[in-house]
Amino acid sequence: MALKFPAIFLLPAHLGSEELRELEEQIPTLTYDINETEIVLGKVFRKERALFELRKHKLVTEEVAENDEVTASPRAKRVRVLGAAEDVSDTASDTASDGVVQELRKRSLSPITTATSVAVKVVKLAWFTDSLKEGAVLPLGDYVVYEGNKVTATPIKSPPKPAVNASEVLRRAMGGAASTSLAKARPTSSRGLRGRDHEHAYTPKRPNLQRQTTSEHDREKHLPLIPDYLHTTYSCQRPTPIHPPNEAFIEELTKIRTARTLIGDEVGVRAYSSAIATLAAYPHPLSSTQEVERLPGCGAKIAQLYQEFKNTGELQEAKDSESDPKLDVLRLFYEIWGVGEKTARGFYNKGWRDLDDVVEYGWDSLSRVQQIGVKYYDEFRLKIPRAEVESISDTILQHANKIRSGFHMVIVGGYRRGKTESGDVDVVLSHPSQFATKGFVERIVVSLERDKYITHTLTLGTANSERGQTPVSWKGNEKRGSGFDTLDKALVVWQQPKWSTGEAKNPSPHRRVDIIISPWKTAGCAVLGWTSGTTFERDLRRYCKTQRSLKFDSSGIRSRVDGSWVDFESGPDGQPAPDMLTAERRVFAGLELEYRPPEERCTR
Incomplete structure (x- = not known):
């Protein structure tokens, strides 16, 4: 707790x-x-x-x-804000009737505050x-x-006005001209009314009030309880579905967060991320600002935005960000594969405004990955249907077993979390024999290139094989990165090599595919590390560090006390897990976390 x-x-x-x-x-x-x-x-x-x-x-x-x-x-x-009312009454009492004095007193009183x-x-x-x-x-x-x-x-509320009878009102109305002349004839000394007319008197700014019906007020008394899991800061302890009840509101907040990311507002990004994570895990449809404000990580600001969304169905800041010319350009650059928000701002500051500018003025300064990202910009933005994800994955597994039989595979990423379409294809391959996985990533890439499925290899990493397929060592509390990408992997560009006759050029779009190779003894960590949403993974590593004194990454788990490997995946008899999904469940159990199916790890 x-x-x-x-x-x-x-x-x-x-x-x-x-x-x-x-x-x-x-x-x-x-x-x-x-x-x-x-x-x-x-x-x-x-x-x-x-x-x-x-x-x-x-x-x-x-x-x-x-x-x-x-x-x-x-x-x-x-607190006196604009002056002392007694000054006016002392001066005016010598020259005006009691009615005029009361009028001047009323017009000269300064607002009083607490x-x-x-x-x-x-x-x-x-x-x-x-x-x-x-x-x-x-x-x-x-x-x-x-x-x-x-x-x-x-x-402070003004004191109640004294009752005035009809004859008094008539008398004051008939004496209006005289009262006016008295006011004009009055000397403009430092004790006078110059600069204090009621047109210029201080008026407190009225607060923005939210309309509330009687039924809404009654509902506040019966708001649903906040689940216990929302009181933790770790997303790995919360169920976060792919389509939460308040998805439309979350989408608007996500647009604002993206805009804050593009302009480099790190504090704003963290604030919106915290609110989005809570709202995505909140299991009830929102009904009032009071319900939003009480949620951890939300507060008055998010409550006000919810009221705006409830009234209009959108958020003005999100709408403005989508029509902002500068943000449009930054968003264009940010969506290039291999370009982050800082690089996108760097492109903009160089005066570039579209992909043609990038090619014409900066092509030689781009990394090879960025050049490929520009070349296939439109194709990489196309979503991949689940059927195509499965087809690509089947081809990879067939090639793996053609090289050596006995390989297992799990499709991870957004596909496993239940997305109907994916931005890329992520698969984890493993084999019960540790000798089969060592150096295997190079062999599978060569095989797929030979059959013309892989057109470009963006990254080919063999770090895990080079260190003997052991988990990344723990080097104290030094900041050395998360270790998330320490497994052998190939990030490649994929294209279906066969197409119907009659087409001069291959019409199949280029796809982004990540092939990850894990040794069997830590395959559960690999599947867990590559399945869940970004926030889930970040909080899982943080939970292991702060609550269990462990270092987690996709290559395995180490103790932060003595640096030793912690094996949660083998059974009580020391035998390895029978399959990769069983190994993943054992990792959850070893970390004393409730198992969350992939469909509940959809953090944003």
Whole structure:
């Protein structure tokens, strides 16, 4: 069960990008709005620095003295905004009737506000990390660097107007001209009304209110319970279906996240990713903003976006991003195979605006993979139907068994998660004999090239065979990458070599195909590592690290204590698993995770 922390805002100061990302993933109650939290966490050790960080995030506080007691009820104080009403009444009483005085007083009164106080504490990062080590939320105690009251101004209701009888109204109406002349004849001293006319008086900004019917209000009392699995930060502990109940809303949020990715807004990407992961695993159709705001990783911002989506069926930011000319170009470059968001921005900054510019001005600067990505840009964007995925996979398995019989294969990736169409084809090949898989990737590629199925080989990796088909060694806590692609593999371009007569050129589109070779003893890790969605895989590695002191990757599992290989795939008698899918289930069991079928690993 995940620890129940209060809402936490994480300060990015003095944190590297990798450390910041890991911490954000570990905090189950993370919020990206400092106004929603009472705990501000960071690498802060002095009160002066804490105050600086709060000011930088535009949070106004009043320090709590050591002997002060923070109470639940807010304190209130009167604040003059535009002037003192008594000044007007003192001057006007000498020259006007009581009715005019009351009118001037009414027109000159300044808005009065209250300052409501909520405690906020700036806490050392060690409080959170120590709590994780102890397995319990520790008292704040000496971890607190600064404590203050978060101050928010809210308007006070004006006092009720005194009752006025009909004769008084008539008298004041008849004296209107005189009152006006008195006002004009009045000297414009520093105690006068110059600059204080009601047309220019301060008017508090009205908050955006959401309409709510009686039935909606009643439904709030009966909102569905939040499943326990949503209170964990690990997606590998949640069922995430391919078509969640709130898929349409998630698609709009995904468009915004893509736009934030293209412009390099890493904080925005993480915030939207956290919300999307929660919503994708939430099993109930949303009905109100209150239901959204209570979900971990969502908050007021996502709730407001849901209200907009509920009212209009779309999100304006998502719509604007799809019509933005710059984002259109960045999206074009980003969809080139071998080009990431940083490279896409680099192309744009060079003045390139389409694929012709890339070819004309930058062809020689592209890597070979990027050149192939440009050459087959339109074909690689075509989706691959399940029947074609199966046909390509069958051909690969036939060639493998032609070289040496006894090979097993699992189609992984989006196909195994249940997608009707895939962007590429991913297969894992393995053999009960460890001698059969060593160096086999080169032999299968040569065989398929000979029969003209493979037109280009983008990557050919033999790292696993070179280290004796053992799991990647653990080299301490050094940042050396995730180890996800450490198996022998071939990333290739595929084209069906046979076509009907009468066509001068092969009409079959070029496809992206990944062939992964795994030794039998760790085939379960390979299937698990190449089946699940990106977020699921990222959180699986994080879960192994923080909860089990293990290092997981597709080549196997190592202990972070002594670096030894951890075998979860063999049976109690030491015998290997009878097949690759049984081996995968044993990995789940060994990691003390509930088995999630591929259809429930569709994280986005």
